[in-house]
Amino acid sequence: MHNDSILHSNIQSLVKTSLGESIISIELLPGAGSNRHYYRVYTAHNSYIVCNGTQVDENKSFIYLSNHFYNKGLRVPKVYGHTPEFNMYILQDLGNTDLLSFKLQSQEHEWLPLYKQALTDIAQFQCKGIEGLDFSHCYARNEFDSVYMNWDLSYFKYYYCKLTDIEINEQKLEEDYNTLISFLLQSPRSFFMYRDFQSRNIMLHNNELWYIDFQGGMRGALQYDVVSLLYQAKANFTEKQRNELLEHYLNQVSKYMYIDLQEFKTLYEGFICIRILQTLGAYGYRGIIQKKPHFIASIPQALENAKQQCNIVSQIIQIPYLQTLIQQLPLISNTHE
Known part of the structure; x- marks a missing residue:
């Protein structure tokens, strides 16, 4: 429970710093094949996806490639921000339908x-x-x-x-x-x-x-x-x-x-x-x-x-x-x- 409280505080801080918005609720999304954890966070008017991942090099790769492709007009999620340690980043919410x-x-x-x-x-x-x-x-x-x-x-x-x-x-x-x-x-x-x-x-x-x-x-x-x-x-x-x-x-x-x-x-x-x-x-x-x-x-x-x-x-x-x-x-x- 203590760890959850710290995690939620870190997510709240990232969203506030990156977007200037406050979180109303946080929802853990079902896991797939990786050890990354994804959360859907709701603010007053929007929802976003936050990724919490322990593999910093993998996170850096995703953020670099996403920014690169986004700037080329390819349809990838916009990265709104990340922590200084690159262990967490916030993305555009693309819904639930793959x-x-x-x-x-x-x-x-x-x-x-x-x-x-x-x-x-x-x-x-x-x-x-x-x-x-x-x-x-x-x-x-x-x-x-x-x-x-x-x-x-x-x-x-x-x-x-x-x-x-x-x-x-x-x-x-x-x-x-x-x-x-x-x-x-x-x-x-x-x-x-x-x-x-x-x-x-x-x-x-x-x-x-x-x-x-x-x-x-x-x-x-x-x-x-x-x-x-x-x-x-x-x-x-x-x-x-x-x-x-x-x-x-x-x-x-x-x-x-x-x-x-x-x-x-x-x-x-x-x-x-x-x-x-x-x-x-x-x-x-x-x-x-x-x-x-x-x-x-x-x-x-x-x-x-x-x-x-x-x-x-x-x-x-x-x-x-x-x-x-x-x-x-x-x-x-x-x-x-």
Whole structure:
């Protein structure tokens, strides 16, 4: 209770200093995948979102990137202020409706144009948003390179594979990881990569799409963000829908540069593979280890996606052990201890 009192006092002070307004009430918002805590604060005439996060470098990245994109006219929340220690900041309130929630309760003719708009917008982030961006502000790493790819694949190994009873041949798995990484590194990485561009991080507010949770962004390849959106397990697109949305994206991004479509689509298959494996690791960690229900619910579809995609990629590059391993992986659930 004492800690709550201190926290509320700190929020009150931040709002007063940044906006000159007094708080009437504070509401803790439901948590998602991170250790950050979000609060909706109400003043006499407005509401705002306050983020309280212990990872100062992550907070600094978000504030820098949000200001950068906001100044370029991209729809990101305005940052109104932050504490001197960067452990708390105050944002524009974008409401409660994310794009995934909207999709799951609406018809295709309602949600499909919004996903096309999101893909139009991500092309802007990637190609225009990068202009003048200082990647030294990226807190995790400034480029999606071989080191970061290896981290993602290790996430899958330790937080999914090793939660099962399957014996892993570390050497063979490492060889196939290196083959996949070498393949992915053929793609140009001179764009802003949002990193977690999925529909829970896209808010539908006043009939417009707004973008959040980009603090993990870095320099990277175009394909990754498209994959993140179209292969989100819970979104559960049909192949026809994915193809239509991919073609829309390619039409949009081609306005900024020449795209070799055959090369793009071949490498795209590899990025689908690494993204799905990374998310399986994330679902294992957030769902099984941390016991967060909506991550557990996403595991079955993600595992099925991984099995299908690894078969496709194995027709392009030689990853025999990884392919066999994924086909053998069982479904893990919240009964795991």
